[in-house]
Amino acid sequence: MPATLPTPIEFRLPEGWLPARSEESDAACVAFAAVHPQPDAGFAANITIDGEAVQDPVTLTDLADESAERLREVAESVVVAHRREVGTADAPALTQRLTFSAVVNGTHRDLVQSQVYLSLPDVGESHKHAVIRLTLTASASQHDDVLGDFQGFVRTVRPDAPAGA
Template sequence: MPATLPVPVEFTLPAGWLPAAAPPGVAHAAVLPGPDAGFSANITVDGGFPREEVTATELADASAARIREFAREVAVTHRSEFGPADAPALAQRITFSALEGGARRDFVQSQVYLFLPDEEDPRKRALVRLALTATPAQYGEVLADFQDFVRTVRTVRTRTGAEG
């Protein structure tokens, strides 16, 4: 059963990407047909409400640690923070080796952490995490698609009766 996000979002999938069944803990998933030796590049969207004192760097470190639980040769090869103070974001790229389809394969994962103020209580921040996972051969071809996808992610504001 797909997870729900802490805030409603809308986005546009890049051309050629198809919605896919979301694995447990993921709200949305998409794949690009045309696998590399059986692996299709994919985009996932998940999120939650992190504790107020948790930083983006701590969340990114925890994500890398989770990958280390099932993968080898895990390395954070890039990390940068961006965005305004009221809606900060962090991007990181992780390379790793993991079993997939009975064989050990190399992967690249780009993650983007978006912090969004809660509409009802701006002191609370919602987290939406976007991730692209691909083989190194696919990565160069799909990174621009992922960047385009990230630029389309928007919160959906709920309307009240006073807004008409």
């Protein structure tokens, strides 16, 4: 069963990308996954969405550090190649790019993961917020080709307004 996001969001997939079947993704950890229709040497670039509710003083940097550490548990040569805080004081965000090597379906691959962390305030409790993580994972050779699709996808993500609001 897929994970549940701490707050509802809406988004639009890039043209041609397909929702992943649950057996293609680690459905227990993500709320949504999509795959690129043209795999690179057998590895399909993918976009995943997950999230969690956090309380102050947890920062986006803390969460990005935790993500890199979790990846180090299952991959080799994990490097934080880039990290930048973006957004505004009211809507902070963080981007990071990780490079790593991993065995996927029996084949050793050099991969790149671009992550975007979006912080959404809890209107009921100011010391709480939801963090949504958007992730693109692609082969090192295909990453730059699909990065524009991912950036376009990120621009479509927004809180889902309740009906009648």
